[in-house]
Amino acid sequence: MSKDIIAALKENVIQGRKTKDDVGIDDSLADKPGVVELTQQALDDKVAPQEIITEGLTAGMEVVGEKFSNKEYFIPDMLASAEAVGAAMDILKPALESAKVETKGKFAIATVKGDIHDIGKNIVAILLKGAGYEVHDLGIDVPEDTVVDFVKNEKPQYLGLSALLTTTMTEMGVVIKALDESKVRGNVKVLIGGAAVSDEFAREIGADAYCADAFAAVKVLDSYQQAKS
């Protein structure tokens, strides 16, 4: 029985169906429960959260990744799957906490002060959440104090900064300096991204990594996971 739920979960992740109302790639799952309903059902059936994640969600995401590399899937497909997994993670959060399962970590993301561009930032947030990270979106036009306070109080392991303007990219350096001054720079890995910035700029301001797109963000964070283990 639990095997069936897990298999259905994986299939729904591949189809990018968050709830029973969503269309997938095709009509084959129409009106059947989606990832949200199946996750809840799995929990009710006492399936271990760990198993739900690895055998259902992550296994499905791997297939999605392959299909995307093969150009069979497009970004909207990828995001639909990631959003479905993100929603499942929200449902699993209390169970994971009470089972003391270690998650992949907390990721805070913000568009820096003076900048209101957020499409790219939102995509990064959706994809990272779908990859199993706990994502906190601090919004747009975020001043350095807000970022520093969040890092101090909420202790995320990762911080993402987005800037699309040459006039606001310098804000990223300001944030990093403020983290330094507040003696929390060492607690958090800083990733930066956006049209204006580059690898070189990341080195210049002392960020840990530059990410050209959201996939790079997943890769970089996952590489930190491996370094951890």
Place this chain on the structure above:
Amino acid sequence: MAREGIHVERPYERLNKDQVELIHQASMEILQDPGLISFNEEAVNIFHSHGAEVESLGGDHRSWHVKLPEQLMTSALKSVPKTVTLGARNPDNSLVMNGDQPKVYLITGSETNIWLDVEFPEYVHKSDSSKKIRVPEFKPRRGMVEDLCQSARVCEHLEMVDGFIRNVNIQDRDITPENKDVNKFFASLNNNTKHFMSGLTSLDQLDNVVRMAELIAGGKKQLADNPIISFITCLVKSPLQFVDDTTSTFIEICRRGLPVAVSSSPQAGTTAPIKEAGIMAQINAEVLAGIALGQLVKPGVPLLYGSVPVRARMDTLSDSYGAVETSQYNIDCVQMARFYGIPNYSTSGVCDSKIPGQQSSIERLFSDIVVAMSGPQYLHCAFGLLECNSVFSLLQAVLDDAHFKMIKHFLKQPRVDQTEIESVLKQIRSVVDTPQKLYISHIRPVLRSGEISGLYPFEGSGETDQVFELAFDRMEELLAKPVQHIDEETTARIFAEVPGILPRLNVYERGS
């Protein structure tokens, strides 16, 4: 079942109603004064017996002055069919055209002398051998019957090609004026299951060609119901002259009831006035005179209003298909044909450029878009043609197919109705309510439905332009794809009954 074509709901028109009427009247006047000069006696007799004023002219060649009264024209044009069906070896590839309905079929053509081979040599940077580029090298040579077979094969697989006009002039050593027609018809029909149109080199070969078509279609009646072949005749030599031999050919084809495109190709500046009103009044008169003759020969014979107007180049006085006026004239002709309700054979995509490249792309896309927007039924859109129709490049044909896919998508009608509005309002309200405010999840239901257009198919990776390389790969892929040849039994009958076909074209006897 007919091919879908491109429906153009609201065709682009240049002329207003009064202007159309003025051109029509001017054409009628031209046909009376100065009238036509016919070098073909039979046409003169036919016109004369229907009330035309005829006067013999002196000179080396026998010719006649023919004045066509408006009443003769009006009554002759009454029997022109408004709907013309062009059949095909595969009946699903039939073309059904209605003169009042702007639905566009895209057709290849014309008869090019030069075939352009392409290779991709690699060049290495002199001072940095890690830098390499591949640049296409085009090599012109005479077209052969095997090239025509290849072209027919590729055009069979090009999605946007609705019909095939032979596009390679076959110049093998063993091709003679006597066997040329049967070979070009057989090479094309055997490698392509779409409608086939061609000019005729020799009137003597007409019955051989028709016999071949009957054998393929399954009999005389079957060919009449499913005319898998049609003809194009340029009986007019501008200004206003009926050529002797082509006119005879035209009359004979009409007698057999097969579809014909009656075409005229005046050149503004040399063989027609440089002014738009002038070339329009003249070409309209020329085409209508041809159509009237066909109807007098056999009332109801299916004819296309064939217009190939072009402007002269000012540096050489040769044709300039790349000139923007050429597209204007063509669009005007589409409108005139629609005024009479006769399906129109129009022209676009012909370019002045000699090789595939930026000039050829710009020239052809420009006219392809605007002329397609005007809604001709049968658009000779020069797949693969270069240098004013004298060169054929398969690579260019593959590119053209991709570009026409874009044009077809562009010409789709907007979907704005009550249900659609309700559904988008719902979408907007729900998205604005979410924290991320992105519509991305609503893309998916239409992502694979064909509702949104694709990426440019020859987009390179990285910083380099790889259009030609990628189109070349596609061309090779299409060349390797098999086509459905005429079956073995029919092939044997054709070879037995139709003289002159080169034995090497028999795919069933090649190996032995």
